[in-house]
Amino acid sequence: MERVNPYYPIPARIKKIIPETPNITTFILDGKPIEFEAGQFAELTIPGVGEAPFTPSSSPYGGDLEFTIMQVGRVTGALCALKEGDLLGVRGPFGKPYPLRDFEGKDIFIVGGGVGFAPLRSLFLALVHNIDKYRKIYIRYGARTPKDIVYRQLIPTWEKLPSVDILMTVDVDDESWKGRVGVVTVILDEIPVNVKTAPTVVCGPPLMMKFTTQKLLAAGFNDANVYLSMEQNMSCGLGKCNHCRLGKYYVCKDGPVLTWKDIKDIEEPFL
Amino acid sequence: MKFTLLPAEKISDFVQALSADGAVFYPYLENGKTHLQKYAEGKPFKPDFRRIRTAENVKHFFFPSRHTVARFPNDEKKEFPVTYLFGIKNCDLRGVDVYDRVFLKWEPVDPVYRERRKNVFLISADCPVPEESCFCSLVGLNPYGEGVGDVNFTVVSRGLLFEVFTEKGEEIIKKHQGLFTEAGGEDEKERALIRKEALSKVRKINEKSLKKNLPDRIASAEKSRIRDARGECVECHACLHGCPTCYCFLLSDYKRGSDIERVRAWDACYYAAYARVGGGANPRSRLDERFWNRFQCKFNYFYQYESIYSCSGCGRCWLGCSAKIDIREILWNA
Numbered sequence: 001m002e003r004v005n006p007y008y009p010i011p012a013r014i015k016k017i018i019p020e021t022p023n024i025t026t027f028i029l030d031g032k033p034i035e036f037e038a039g040q041f042a043e044l045t046i047p048g049v050g051e052a053p054f055t056p057s058s059s060p061y062g063g064d065l066e067f068t069i070m071q072v073g074r075v076t077g078a079l080c081a082l083k084e085g086d087l088l089g090v091r092g093p094f095g096k097p098y099p100l101r102d103f104e105g106k107d108i109f110i111v112g113g114g115v116g117f118a119p120l121r122s123l124f125l126a127l128v129h130n131i132d133k134y135r136k137i138y139i140r141y142g143a144r145t146p147k148d149i150v151y152r153q154l155i156p157t158w159e160k161l162p163s164v165d166i167l168m169t170v171d172v173d174d175e176s177w178k179g180r181v182g183v184v185t186v187i188l189d190e191i192p193v194n195v196k197t198a199p200t201v202v203c204g205p206p207l208m209m210k211f212t213t214q215k216l217l218a219a220g221f222n223d224a225n226v227y228l229s230m231e232q233n234m235s236c237g238l239g240k241c242n243h244c245r246l247g248k249y250y251v252c253k254d255g256p257v258l259t260w261k262d263i264k265d266i267e268e269p270f271l
Numbered sequence: 272m273k274f275t276l277l278p279a280e281k282i283s284d285f286v287q288a289l290s291a292d293g294a295v296f297y298p299y300l301e302n303g304k305t306h307l308q309k310y311a312e313g314k315p316f317k318p319d320f321r322r323i324r325t326a327e328n329v330k331h332f333f334f335p336s337r338h339t340v341a342r343f344p345n346d347e348k349k350e351f352p353v354t355y356l357f358g359i360k361n362c363d364l365r366g367v368d369v370y371d372r373v374f375l376k377w378e379p380v381d382p383v384y385r386e387r388r389k390n391v392f393l394i395s396a397d398c399p400v401p402e403e404s405c406f407c408s409l410v411g412l413n414p415y416g417e418g419v420g421d422v423n424f425t426v427v428s429r430g431l432l433f434e435v436f437t438e439k440g441e442e443i444i445k446k447h448q449g450l451f452t453e454a455g456g457e458d459e460k461e462r463a464l465i466r467k468e469a470l471s472k473v474r475k476i477n478e479k480s481l482k483k484n485l486p487d488r489i490a491s492a493e494k495s496r497i498r499d500a501r502g503e504c505v506e507c508h509a510c511l512h513g514c515p516t517c518y519c520f521l522l523s524d525y526k527r528g529s530d531i532e533r534v535r536a537w538d539a540c541y542y543a544a545y546a547r548v549g550g551g552a553n554p555r556s557r558l559d560e561r562f563w564n565r566f567q568c569k570f571n572y573f574y575q576y577e578s579i580y581s582c583s584g585c586g587r588c589w590l591g592c593s594a595k596i597d598i599r600e601i602l603w604n605a
Contacts, residue, residue, distance in 0.1 A: 005382055007340040007522065007533055048526045052549055073549035089343065206552065233548050235522050240373055240381060241538070242519040243546060245564075248572045271552035 006238055009045040009089025010034060015064060017084055020150040021143075024115050025080055026057065026068040033090045036060055037097030038126035039257045041119075042067075043237050045089030049078040053094075053234045055119035055256065061129045065090070068118035068150060094237040095256050098123060098201070098227065104133045107193035109221075111212050112141045113184050113204025117150050119229055120203050124158070131163060138193060139166040142184030142208070146170050146177045165192075184208055188215045195220035201257075203229035206270040213260060213270075226260035231271055274454040279430040281450045282318075286310050286357065288447050293353025293390070296332075298325050307356070320396045320426050323405055324360040324585050328515035332356060333388040334370060334537075336512075340383045340522065341533040351387045355443075358396040362407045364419040365583035366515025367393060371419075372577055373518050383535070392439055393420035396431075399465050401473035404586030406599055409481050412584060414469040425462040432458045479603050486574040488605045489566050497566055498559035500601045503594040504541075506558060510588035510596075511539035516569070516581045519545075540565055566601065 016028040034042060041055040044067065052075040058066035071080045082088070108127060112120045120139075127137050139158075143149040149168065159166050169180040169187045180187055184204070193200075200221050202212050209228060216226055232244035232251040239253030247266040249258060263269045277285055289295045290310050299308035300319040304326045310316060332354055339349075374384035395416035401407075407414055416423030421440030424431040432454055435441050444451065482488055489497075511517045521538040524531050538545065541561050547553040555561045573581035582598070589597045 005341055005346065006379055007383065007535075008343055008346055009341075011344060045524065045531075047531055048524060050524050051522065073551070076549060231548055231552075232554070233546050235520070235538075238379055238381070239377060240518070241521065242540065242568070243521070243538070245546075245568065245572070248575050268554070271548060271554055 006091065007236075009043070009051075009091045012065070012088050012090050014082060014084050014086050014088060017082075020068060020152075021148045024068060024070045024118075024148075024150055026066055026118075026150075027079070027082075027088075028058075029065045029067075029088065029090070032063075032065050034065065034092050036093035038100065038123040039098040039119075040093035040095045041237075041252075041256055042090050042092030042094065043234070044075075044079065045091070046075055046078045046082070047087060047089065050075050051089075051091070051235075052076060052079075053237065053252070053256075055122060055229070057118040057121045059125035059129060060122065061126065068115065068121070070115040091237060094252050096254065098126075098257060100126065100130075103127070103199050105135065107135045107138065107198045109138045109191065109193050109198055109200040109216075110140070111184060111188065111200065111202045111204070111216070112139070113208035113212070114143055114148065115150065116202075116204030116208070116229065117141055120201065121151060123201060128158075128161065128164070131161070134163070136163045136165060136193075139164070140168075140184060140187050141166070142169045142171070142187070142204075144171045146174055183211070185211050185215050188212065188219070191216075191219050196222065197225075199225045199227060201227040201229075206231070209270045217260065223261035223264060224259050227257050228260060228263070228269075229257050230255050230263070230269070273434060274459060275433050275435075275444060275451045276427075276429060276454040276458055277424070277431040277433060277451055282431060283316055285447055285450050286316060287312060288450070289355050289357070289443070293355055293392075295355045295357050297357045298322065298359075307359075310357075318358055320358045320424075321399055323398055323400070323402050324362050326587075328366060328513060328585070328587065329356055329359055329363045330366055330370065330515055330518075333367075333384065333391050334518070337534055337536045338383075339532050340535045342527070342530050343533070345530055349386070351390050353390045353392070355392045355394060357394045358424075359393065359420070360398045360585075361395060361412055361414060361416050361419075361423075362398075362405070362583040362585035363515050364393065364395055364416060365407075365410070365412055365579075366585075368419045368579070369516040369573070369577075369581050370518055392443060393422075394440075394443070395420040395423045397423070397425040397462075397465060397469065399426070399469045401469060401476060402586075403476060404590050405473050405584060406477045406586060407584035408470070408473045409477050409599065409602070410580045410582045410584040413466070414473050415466055425465055427458050427461045427465070429458060432462050477599065481602050482605070485580075485602065485605060486571045489571045492566075492605050494559075494563055496604065497563050497601060500596065500604075501559055501562040501594075502596050504558065504562065504596060505593045506541055506543075507593050508539040508541050509591035509593065510598075511541055511565070512537060513587040513591045515583050515585060515587070540568065566605075570602065570605075
């Protein structure tokens with residue numbers, strides 16, 4: 001059938017597998033079966049098992065397509081059992097990208113928690129690709145323990161980039177850790193950006209999303225500038241099957257990133 | 272060509288002629304209810320166009336309860352049979368309307384739906400005798416076809432008075448023009464009378480009308496009031512699977528030899544696992560939340576998108592309900 005069948009996955013081979021933490025793995029696919037913009041996501045097919053939605057963690061500009069995935073359920077379990085050279089299927093891209101045009105000339109304040117840093121990496125790399133267009137990129141990242149930090153090999157390189165400011169914290173430290181200790185909101189007491197104009201982007205587990213959003217709003221960020229990566233059950237990715245409904249929005253089509261302005265009237269928007 | 276008459280003695284010939292091009296399904300009376308029956312040449316053809324919609328809804332014809340949407344790596348293009356739905360009612364056309372908006376109007380177009388839908392011809396009939404379960408008038412419909420289908424007919428004394436709405440409809444009539452005769456003013460007058468009576472019947476059954484700002488009222492209704500209305504719901508999901516406008520589905524993959532078959536199956540928002548995510552979190556783990564969500568979906572969210580309710584007033588949800596929950600009561604009280 002023609003490639004326009006949106007239910008047909010494009011085959012892609014796993015080129016490399018990088019264990020990030022005990023339960024988080026990065027899969028680098030061979031080439032780029034789909035193009036995407038930062039903020040959009042794809043459905044990955046594990047042959048014979050099924051599909052689940054993931055946001056790429058690689059740059060939208062060139063390079064192989066990468067996904068960083070935490071093992072939590074049936075599909076991610078089967079995915080994490082795959083080996084280099086195995087075949088996957090990819091459908092997408094789905095959803096709306098970040099409005100990067102609106103980010104130009106501004107500071108960008110990114111807050112990640114746990115594996116939520118994966119989709120933010122794709123955004124970060126997209127920003128770095130045109131770094132002159134933005135004032136400064138701030139990253140605030142929290143992980144459970146030092147062992148749960150993803151992209152540990154890459155972060156030192158990013159820290160050296162001009163106009164990039166990275167601060168990390170862990171909930172529970174160990175002897176190797178020299179940084180801050182506490183949940184991610186402890187590193188949000190100081191927000192060195194103009195909160196009236198700066199966009200802030202949040203992705204992480206539900207509780208982290210909830211308390212981070214509260215803290216950012218209290219700090220004075222504008223409702224429409226708080227970009228939240230929302231999680232809902234998804235099946236089709238096309239805004240038809242109805243599973244990902246969040247209020248009147250289809251998270252797969254209108255999101256997966258929605259602003260606080262969009263969702264503030266929804267009771268308990270974070271799962 | 273607006274009106275044309277199929278004389279009573281030509282109805283069988285017309286159906287037989289249609290059946291040369293595809294399957295014809297018509298309402299057939301059995302134990303007090305009509306069911307869609309496939310026309311077969313040589314077998315008795317005894318349609319009943321006067322009763323309300325058939326027990327089954329018509330979404331099966333373009334959205335079967337389980338069907339393949341992709342096969343990989345060796346995908347195959349399927350052809351779908353031409354089907355004439357002859358004598359379906361306007362409430363079921365609301366279902367088609369909702370489906371067409373979701374799968375054809377909303378981007379991206381769903382090619383699997385499009386391929387099935389394009390070969391289905393909708394020949395609707397007036398619904399002259401609404402029953403206790405009917406409430407099409409509450410959701411903005413009349414008991415006769417008004418343009419979602421391809422053609423509509425009214426049973427008048429001389430035969431079937433046809434009105435054409437679409438090119439597909441015109442194609443049907445033109446192809447079999449020899450069977451039709453010119454309609455007269457008397458036929459039209461008779462139709463007007465039949466419709467007036469049907470409307471007054473359905474309005475009498477539903478004397479209270481819905482409030483104009485129903486979507487806002489549903490959106491802001493005290494959750495507990497809608498939730499409490501779930502009464503003794505046993506989660507049989509009859510209201511959802513029997514609903515002509517419900518379009519939720521779930522994709523699942525199955526191994527078929529060396530291929531994988533991706534199957535789309537009807538889903539229903541009352542299932543406990545419906546909104547559960549991979550990690551186990553569930554935004555609607557309780558039935559009362561799922562019950563509330565159904566009303567938001569049909570009478571608030573869909574209305575916000577399309578200015579119509581995702582409800583046909585067909586009454587199948589009430590008739591099929593194990594707890595006999597009448598959706599109208601909830602809407603009236605919203």
